[in-house]
Amino acid sequence: MKYTVPQFIEYETKIVGPFTFGQFVFIGMTTAVCFVLYFILPFVVFLFVLAIVMPVAFVLALLKVGGRPVPIILMSFFKFSMGAKMYVWKKKEAPIMYVKSEMKKELEKDKESDVRGVSLGIAENSQLKKIKTKIEIKT
Secondary structure (H helix, E strand, O other), rough: OOOOOOOOOOOOOOOOOEHHHHHHHHHHHHHHHHHHHHHOOOHHHHHHHHHHHHHHEEEEEHHHHHEEEHHHHHHHHHHHHOOOOOOOOHHHHHHOOOOOOOHHHHHHHHHHHOHOOOOOOOOOOHHHHHHHHHHHHHH
């Protein structure tokens, strides 16, 4: 049995002319603010404010970057900038120690006598190394 797969799920319905409801509210609110400023500010200052505010409102309402609206991108930017960050610590290798030959012989005797002194190596592509890495970075 064949079923049709829904397409354009994220499509927003156009409410007022070519604008969606969110775009219409954004542009309408900006227009209302400019209308109030027309009566409050001197005409030259009003034109200056209008020349700055209206293009910004249209960019915020209509422009999409990578398929995402500009206000969502700005909110994500501020959330990332102000929010806590996770820093991953990478373990550094221990520095190489140079030992005099007399001490080296003593260390070798100690290693031979102590079974726990044997160090086990981890293969390059082993599951144990992957688990160790996951534990260190807590993923």
